[in-house]
Amino acid sequence: MTVYMMLSVLILILGLNFGVAIQDYCSMNNFDGAKGNGMMFTKEANNEEFAVVGKAKGLHCCAKGYKSIEWFKDGKPYPWGLDLSAFIIITANANQTIYNPNIKEGDTGNYTCVLRSDQGNETEFSSHTINFKVFEKLPDDPQITYVSEDREAFAGDPLRLFCEAFGGKVDLPDAHNEAVWRKQLTNGTIIDLPEDNQEKISRESNQIFGTYLQFPKIEEEHYGTYICVITKPGNTINKKVILKKREKVLAYIDPNPFPLKQILTVSIFTVLVLTALLILYKKYGLKIQVVLKDSYGTVEDNDGKSSDAIVAYTGKDTDLVLGVMVPNLEKKGYKVVHKEMSHDITQWTQELSHHAQASRRVIAVLSPSSLHSSWSSSNLYQALKQLQSLTGPKLICVALKELPSSQNDPKNSIGETLATLLKTMKVILWERNDATFWLNLFKEMPAKRGGNASMEMATSRARLTSQRSIDSLVV
The missing domain is CATH 3.40.50.10140 (Toll/interleukin-1 receptor homology (TIR) domain)
Incomplete structure (x- = not known):
């Protein structure tokens, strides 16, 4: 039995709940726009991921419309030798996920997924890199895995903001990790937001936690500054995201419009004449x-x-x-x-x-x-x-x-x-x-x-x- 077959069997042995969660990760909380055609990432792609030595870990490249996904670690293609990385690809998840049941320090590195899709006679590529860090012991501060960048949106458009962090498992009965969105008013006051608009998520046995802030339809009062408050018992990190209004550009009706049609006609005629002259x-x-x-x-x-x-x-x-x-x-x-x-x-x-x-x-x-x-x-x-x-x-x-x-002849004494x-x-x-x-x-x-x-x-x-x-x- 090969090393990779042994590791695959080990996934099932270590716990079906964790294994199922890993495999189902890319099927949950996808973008609404991911329902369209073409190759695309289907949810927010983390640039940073973290784990503690000895724990299990999954890295994800959630996408659709691709013909193949290829994984690289520090530029070297999968499969990897155990001295480089013990991650294996989960084929049941269409190669979108790689998994390691027992993280070692040597697994640290940059993991890149490369998507490929054939469009007619051309091949389209897209890639994403995850910087994976391994800790010997659980750090005191929460480690940010993803926070939405500042956004611009038209009024009436749907939108969501997302923040997530790695905090490890908390074994205290009255304490827990949490991520929550709040809004900062123009006068500096910070207010709570309705829980109905926030969707709390966690993964990898609650070691990673986050929350989505959902806007089914952007309205005027939604624009402003939002703060993702990431809390691990004893430590809190605040991350600001600014939501700005994108103005729609109205076409200006000129009473003396630019003669675009006439210029286009003359240009086409000129190109045809020049082409004919070149052929002759x-x-x-x-x-x-x-x-x-x-x-x-x-x-x-x-x-x-x-x-x-x-x-x-x-x-x-x-x-x-x-x-x-x-x-x-x-x-x-x-x-x-x-x-x-x-x-x-x-x-x-x-x-x-x-x-x-x-x-x-x-x-x-x-x-x-x-x-x-x-x-x-x-x-x-x-x-x-x-x-x-x-x-x-x-x-x-x-x-x-x-x-x-x-072309490659050496020059003589006079060059x-x-x-x-x-x-x-x-x-x-x-x-x-x-x-x-x-x-x-x-x-x-x-x-x-x-x-x-x-x-x-x-x-x-x-x-x-x-x-x-x-x-x-x-x-």
Whole structure:
């Protein structure tokens, strides 16, 4: 028989009355509003609880509408080892209560219940923490477990105030623990309140005692200061609670009302127009930029350059460059030359420097094969630094494979990484959506007047040619 089964049996052996009271605690004195739907706590949740070594104790998380309740002690989930806590969950109370028939000092700690409820595709959580303290012997002063905070209420609303304390069991024939509500008038006089409006409660063999002050319907004379008088033979504690009136806000009828309806209509129309523009821009924005660049951009023909672009590449990318890229650039009307680079990255600047001076753009095609089949951040950084060293023409890099992640790369001596270098350069990723790739490339090229028709031909040809070529050409 497990420890938890033994403890469960012990509950019954120690006394049915105490065990039944523990199990029934969450079914009594619930909020009137707890009859509604949804997950909620059904009565006042104590932040403090107390017990004396060797006595029995129950901790409660009274709730409804939940799918599950999970208990934690000092952040550690149930079940607990006996060295941490001997409390066990009472499943007959739908896990709302944990119980310990023989409290030890080591049971002291923060006990948290976590409620979970599934609402459609979302999970809702709610939690409550009880600070549980254990005394070696019964303290002289009563220990407050709960007192209502100051409240505001509308006239006509129902309301209740609650106070409760731990005093232990009093074994005197003419003395007892008691909690009672009184009211303090504006002149300072303290008066008794009708007993019919107060409901006295006790639990755990009268060790804990308290009282509810019920207001079925708040009236004007009910607002003011209330005092919960908590008495243990020889000691009394007074706790004040202020009940304030909550004013209802009346809608002001303006003879010239704010044109909310018209503003709302204009706002909705504006949002729809902006949304439509964003959709159109996403679909056609790149093409429009190329058309505007070719129609109104500065023509670079009279600058002494002999070509619009030089395409630089390494040997294994020859078919892609000469079979797809160069023909499509020429179809667009650009004068293009090409230069095969060696596989020695450190020589790229020297190999391209002379040819680059005669071109308006340098298009560098980079692939794993151009970096010795090592598509790493360090190799790519070294290649881009070589290309960045070219002076004169604008540099456009075409990556035939998605760039390696560089978020965690260490910085070099000047504080630069691949990620920071890429922010200063134009790198276009080859994509299967070839039209997008070509438009991105054409946008970076010099302006060409009357280039719309040739652009359409080029992008159409790209879709036919490069789609069947890319899988076999990119290494």
